[in-house]
Amino acid sequence: MSSPTVIVSxxxxxxxxFCGSFQSLTAPELGSIAIRGALDKLEGSDLSVDEAxxxxxxxxxxGQAPARQREANNFSRDPPNICINTKQAIMGANLPxxxxxxxxxxxxxxxxxxxxxxSQSISLDPxxxxxxxxxxxxxxxxxxxxxxxxxxxLGNSTVLDGVIxxxxxDVYKNQxxxxxxxxxxxxxxxxxxxxxxxxxxSYTRAQSAMRGxxxxxxxxxxxxPQRKGxxxxxxxxxxxxxxxxxxxxxxxxxxxxxxxxxxxxxxxGNASSLNDGASALVLMSEEKARSxxxxxxxxxxxxxxxxQSPEDFTTAPSLAIPKALQNASNTMTLNDVxxxxxxxxxxxxxxxxxxxxDLDPTTVNxxxxxxxxxxxxxxxxxxxxxTLISVLKDRDGTVGCAxxxxxxxxxxxxxxxxxx
Numbered sequence: 001m002s003s004p005t006v007i008v009s010x011x012x013x014x015x016x017x018f019c020g021s022f023q024s025l026t027a028p029e030l031g032s033i034a035i036r037g038a039l040d041k042l043e044g045s046d047l048s049v050d051e052a053x054x055x056x057x058x059x060x061x062x063g064q065a066p067a068r069q070r071e072a073n074n075f076s077r078d079p080p081n082i083c084i085n086t087k088q089a090i091m092g093a094n095l096p097x098x099x100x101x102x103x104x105x106x107x108x109x110x111x112x113x114x115x116x117x118x119s120q121s122i123s124l125d126p127x128x129x130x131x132x133x134x135x136x137x138x139x140x141x142x143x144x145x146x147x148x149x150x151x152x153x154l155g156n157s158t159v160l161d162g163v164i165x166x167x168x169x170d171v172y173k174n175q176x177x178x179x180x181x182x183x184x185x186x187x188x189x190x191x192x193x194x195x196x197x198x199x200x201x202s203y204t205r206a207q208s209a210m211r212g213x214x215x216x217x218x219x220x221x222x223x224x225p226q227r228k229g230x231x232x233x234x235x236x237x238x239x240x241x242x243x244x245x246x247x248x249x250x251x252x253x254x255x256x257x258x259x260x261x262x263x264x265x266x267x268x269g270n271a272s273s274l275n276d277g278a279s280a281l282v283l284m285s286e287e288k289a290r291s292x293x294x295x296x297x298x299x300x301x302x303x304x305x306x307x308q309s310p311e312d313f314t315t316a317p318s319l320a321i322p323k324a325l326q327n328a329s330n331t332m333t334l335n336d337v338x339x340x341x342x343x344x345x346x347x348x349x350x351x352x353x354x355x356x357x358d359l360d361p362t363t364v365n366x367x368x369x370x371x372x373x374x375x376x377x378x379x380x381x382x383x384x385x386x387t388l389i390s391v392l393k394d395r396d397g398t399v400g401c402a403x404x405x406x407x408x409x410x411x412x413x414x415x416x417x418x419x420x
Contacts, residue, residue, distance in 0.1 A: 002122075002123045002124075002285070003285035003286045004285070004286050004299050004300065004301075005118075005119040005123065005284070005286075005299070005300045006283070006284060006285070006286050006298065006299050006419070007281050007282070007283055007297050007298045007385070007389065008282050008289055008294050009039070009041045009042050009281070009297070010217070010218060010280070010281050010282070010297065010385075011035075011037030011041065011279070011386075012037075012218050012219060012220070012278065012279035012280070012379070012382075012383050013030050013033055013034055013219070013222050013277050013278050013279075014219055014221075014222060014235050014236060014237055014239065015238045015239065015240065015275050015277040015373050015383075016275060016276045016374075017240060017275065017374070018139055018275060019139045020276070021235045021239060022137065022139065022224070022277070023137075023140065023276070024224060024225075025222070025224065025276070026062055026140060027058075027062050027066065027089075027135045027136055027137040027276075027278070027378070028062060028063075028088035028135065029089075029092060030136075030137060030276060030277060031056075031086075031088075031089030031092070031133070031134075031135030031278045032089045032092030033093075033220060033278065034133060034135065034220065034278040034279050034280040034379075035052075035090065035093035035095075035133070036092075036093040036220075037220030037280065038133075038280040038281065038282050039093065039282065040220075042282065045292050045293070046292060047129060047282075047292065049095055049099055049129050049130070049131055049282075050099070050100065050129055050130060051099065051102075051118070051121060051128065051130050051131075052086055052089075052095075052100070052101050052130065053086070053102050053103075053104055053114035053115070053117050053118045053121075053130065053131075054086040054090075054102075054104065054111075054133050054134055054135060054280075054378075055103070055106070055109075055111040055112075055113065055114045055378040055379065055382065056086070056103050056105065056110065056378040057105055057108075057136060057166065057167050057377045058141040058162055058163060058166050058167050058377075058378075059103065059105070061140070061141070061142040061162075062088070063088060065087035065088060065101060066086055066087070066089065066103050086102055086103040089135060090131070102117075105378075106381075106406055106412065108343065108375070108377045108407065109404045109405070109406035110134050110378045110381055110406075111132070111134030111378060111379050111382030112381025112382060112385065112402065112404055112412045112413075112414060113305075113381065113412050114132045114133060114134060114381070114382065115132040115133070115281060115283070115300075115303075115382055115385060115414065116303045116305075116412065117132075118130040118131070118281075119132075119300050122283060122284065122285050126287050126288060127285070127288060128284070128288075129283070129288065130282075131280055132280070132283055132382060133278065133279045133281055133382040134278065134378040134379040134381060134382050134383075135278035136376035137376075138163050138274045138276055138376060138377070139276050141161075141163045141167070142162050143159045143161055144165065145157060145159055146160060163274060164176070167377055167407075169407075170311065172310040172311070173310070176258050177345075178257055178258035178259075178271065179258050180312070180314055181258070181314055181348050182258060182259045182264060183312070184314040184315060184348050184349070184352050185265045185348045187312075187315075187352075188315075188351075188352045188355055190348050190351050190352060192270075193252075194347075194351060195266065195347040195351065196252050196267075196269065196270050196347075198270065198347040198350065199251055199347045199371045199372075200248050200251055202368045202371040203371070204248070204368075205365070205366065205372070206241045206367060206368025206369070206373050207241045207372070209368060210237060210241055210242075214367050214390055214394055215238070215367070215387075217389075218279075218383075218386045218390055219236065219238075221234050221235065221236040222234070238374065239374070240273060240372060240373060240374045241368070241372055247269065250269060251267070251269035251270065254267035254268055254269045255267065265348070266346055266347075270347040270348075270371060271345070271346045271371065272345055272346065272371050272374065272375035273374050273375065274374075274375075275374035275375055275376040276376055277376035278376070278379050279379045279383040279386055280382070281382055281385065281386065286299065295419070296419050297389050297419065298392070298416040298417060298419055299416065299417045299419055300414065300415075300416055301328035301329065301399070301415040301416060301417050302324050302325070302327035302414075302415045303324050303327060303412065303413060304322075304323030304324040304327050304412070304413055305323070305410060305411065305412050306320040306411050307409050307410045308409045309409050310408050311409070313408065313409045313410060313411070314345070314346070314348065314349045314352060314405055315353060315405075316405045316406075316410055316411030317342055317353045317411040317413060318356040318357050319411065320403055320410075320411040320413035321334075321340075321357065321401055321413045322334075324403075324415045325401070327415075328415040332415070334359070336399055337399050337400065337401045337415070338395070338398055338400060339363050339366060339388065339391050339395065339400045340359060340363055340364045340388075340401050340402070341369070341384040341387055341388045341401070341403070342354070342365060342369070342403050343369065343380055343381070343404035343405065344365065344369035344370040344375075345370065345375065346371070347371055349405060366394075366395065367387055367390065380404060381402075381404045384402045384404060385402050385416070388400040388401075388402045388416065389416070389418065392418040398417060399415065399416070399417050399418075400415070400417075400418070401414070401415050401416075402414050402416070
């Protein structure tokens with residue numbers, strides 16, 4: 001039997017608003033910062049990274065092999081904001097060119113799937129050290145000009161928004177994924193008021209966690225160079241929850257964003273926002289950690305994926321979670337899980353899955369979720385694993401489950417055990 005995979009370090013950037021503090025940074029640059037932050041926590045260990053799997057969804061315009069990039073904080077600006085994805089991010093973190101790099105795109109579940117694949121790789125060779133995680137700069141996603149390679153003979157042309165087209169659009173019914181959320185609300189009888197109440201709770205919990213320093217084990221500060229020799233701007237907190245809290249008063253007053261015939265329930269306030277950010281985990285076998293005298297944070301017990309109709313992606317976590325528990329142990333049930341992280345693509349996603357699985361709401365997204373913190377789609381799957389570790393540590397829990405739905409009808413889930 002192979003040695004179990006353990007998570008020995010974690011780091012994430014703060015989550016920045018769309019076109020906010022990180023708009024001058026590319027997705028691989030953000031990835032490099034998170035990777036370097038996770039590795040710096042292991043400084044002094046005789047550590048050599050063999051391979052990296054990193055999630056990224058909107059890769060258009062960021063260049064070849066995004067998991068790789070050149071020297072951190074020394075990226076080319078010619079052309080601006082264009083760089084070569086997992087290889088870019090790895091090289092930007094000053095890791096050797098021999099590091100094997102793969103970029104994963106499973107839409108919102110990319111960062112989690114990257115972690116699952118990395119764990120599988122370690123099971124084949126327990127001597128290896130891997131990086132997993134993900135990165136996204138939704139601020140820098142380009143617009144597309146379809147059919148531009150064929151000469152336009154007459155008439156107008158259409159410009160497509162890369163964020164919506166490749167990140168947020170249900171191609172199967174040609175609709176925004178928010179409409180799938182509206183279907184979920186109808187299917188499970190979840191009202192606008194319930195969604196607003198949940199969103200307010202997510203913001204409140206996230207702001208309380210931030211004030212209480214609960215994210216300190218996760219977040220690494222980002223230094224943003226300024227022009228003309230000015231001191232760099234340091235970003236060290238999540239931007240969406242760093243305001244004065246007035247958003248909470250506005251949530252019940254916002255108009256439906258997707259279904260506008262008077263029956264819509266999903267708004268900009270009870271849905272996740274567009275964001276920039278990155279996250280990274282350092283993985284190795286338990287045997288390897290012992291040999292390096294590294295104390296692991298958590299052990300990966302099992303994981304699983306599930307798929308159903310694309311328009312029902314919102315409830316796919318309710319199928320993936322039991323699979324992950326089964327893969328963790330034939331005898332493990334929901335009763336063995338102390339805390340859950342269910343990614344809040346929309347408030348209705350968490351509410352529906354809580355309802356289907358009959359979960360205790362007080363054990364779900366204890367430090368808030370994506371509705372409050374934000375959702376940089378390539379990063380979120382790994383970000384919620386890191387936050388789950390923080391929750392287990394803070395609440396003295398042992399077993400946690402993180403799950404995340406993804407466009408196309410899918411979801412991924414992973415079960416971890418905190419190591420005391």
